Amino acid sequence: MQTPYYLIDKARLRPNMEKIAWLREESGAKALLALKCFATWSVFDFMSDYMDGTTSSSLFEVKLGREKFPGETHAYSVAWADHEIDEVLANSDKVIFNTAGQLRRFEGVSQGHVRGLRVNPGVSTSGFDLADPARPFSRLGEHAPEDIEPVADLVTGFMFHNNCENADFERFDAMLGMIEQRFGHLIRKMEWISLGGGIHFTGEGYPLERLAERLKRFAGQNEVQVYLEPGEAAITRSTTLEVTVLDTLFNGKNLAIVDSSIEAHMLDLLIYRESAKMAPNDGPEEWMVCGKSCLAGDIFGEFRFPEALKPGDRLSMQDAAGYTMVKKNWFNGVKMPAIAIREEDGTERLVRDFGYEDFAAALS
């Protein structure tokens, strides 16, 4: 198969799914895939055996969830437009508003629909200010109980989303305690509570039993159905970006240029100034692996290899499922990676390729 391509490995996806299913079973919580992180619908049938549906951040994600993922469809957006609300309602089981203002605006048209409100507890675990929903002046959700009380009767649930790649159960537990302390009287009026995504519970060594117990206790004490919205946790370590070395040079360091680009294909590496994960990453040869876009800083990272890289070598960037395919773009006209699936019997099949016509059609 011609590189570059994203390769989704079902054998590596299944363990995440099994942990999610176990957690659902033990805790009673429902699990919805966060499409903002991963929306490659070719594997939705596979995932839907383990998950209850999808949650979204726009009308188009609502429609994709409804159309492609069996189960429940939660519709959340930071702001709905007047011209899209009818379609949002027609394609969702629940609609979650970001503010009391949006709830009021669409109160009439959403009558009879299951409605929720996003609540911002003012604390989070994000290590990045950019991604921190609790940052100062955050527009993400209603912050004050006194602003929520007047509209609480209009909704049957709340959505909290303040975890962010949080692998620390104690921190999750403490934040949930703060949420109960501050918003408990409102939570107990509700029928369902979404605790959002960002809990890294499929990671190695995560105390899944303790999380299950905590969620079950939260649900029992508050008499609510709990929802989780895993994004990264659902697809972590399942996918690679397969690339080929096109050129090598030495300019103070060994440099290898591959047929991909962080800006076009793994955008978060650029936004958060992080390094890709290479495996294996071992050996005497140290190389900087660079993209082929014009951007000077188009650098995947510096890695170790057993031998010097040369044109034609294949490299696999690890953990390339989350926030990659959903953000890929045509920067520099670099060919978009195809999307391929490795079945559990080891066979690989191409599910989408992108060509010149797609590039030209993305403009006008």
Add this chain to the structure above:
Amino acid sequence: MQTPYYLIDKARLRPNMEKIAWLREESGAKALLALKCFATWSVFDFMSDYMDGTTSSSLFEVKLGREKFPGETHAYSVAWADHEIDEVLANSDKVIFNTAGQLRRFEGVSQGHVRGLRVNPGVSTSGFDLADPARPFSRLGEHAPEDIEPVADLVTGFMFHNNCENADFERFDAMLGMIEQRFGHLIRKMEWISLGGGIHFTGEGYPLERLAERLKRFAGQNEVQVYLEPGEAAITRSTTLEVTVLDTLFNGKNLAIVDSSIEAHMLDLLIYRESAKMAPNDGPEEWMVCGKSCLAGDIFGEFRFPEALKPGDRLSMQDAAGYTMVKKNWFNGVKMPAIAIREEDGTERLVRDFGYEDFAAALS
């Protein structure tokens, strides 16, 4: 027209074109549009009256330039792949290699084609390390005269690209002097020299006459045809991103949420942590204008308005042509802005809209 949409205003594009045409005439330099910056081909016919063709950073850009923009097609890429070089050659007038290694690799197949080499003079004007081609360990071009000399006979031209939004003629002049000093003996063996893009010569107050004189002198003394590759300079101030306020709230600041997103539609604001340009930006009301994606830092900037913003208000983000449409993506499934053109008689026409089917087809 339903927002969001990019609006390309031909009446604002023409003054840039006229400056380019004047500079061509006076200096003898040829001007090629850098597609990496702007590739909205609906206005290529209009632009081609003033420019000589296009330059590129990938096979797909080469093909777009050849297909849509009358004139010369320069083919440059940081690295060509074996499987694309034939198509690159078939669709270009010149091929420019990034390294001596790539030139050697494709020496046979490119025999008979006009060939060039990118040379990195080791100095630049970039204010961002990310975008600085002269940064340490840069992979962009050959740096040392002694590495260029052995392959100089294989090429008839060089491409230098070390300016970056450079509005300072003195700095350009000084850098060109350094280039001549260091690489002059090689330059004088060539037939053509591209000085790349990044010279902000269409900006207000730029000493265009001095630039023309300097380019003419460079061409004359070295006996070469000079090329410029304007990107931003060609389309600066020509385009707006038209958005609508969907919701407002107060959380320590006045916040307005619009039907767009910096990450999805004006990506450089996020990458370089810059603010959008709003016009007018005046009045007693101060508001933070935010996008509708889930990203906490999806903020266009803080601007002044004559009155408080409210849902339904229309805002125009200025200077939205360069590095925007070419990088737009489906993050969060936020609707991609349509692309519209305002003709010089004031009529606006939609040239491309994007819908749910485009979103779903971008994945698989």
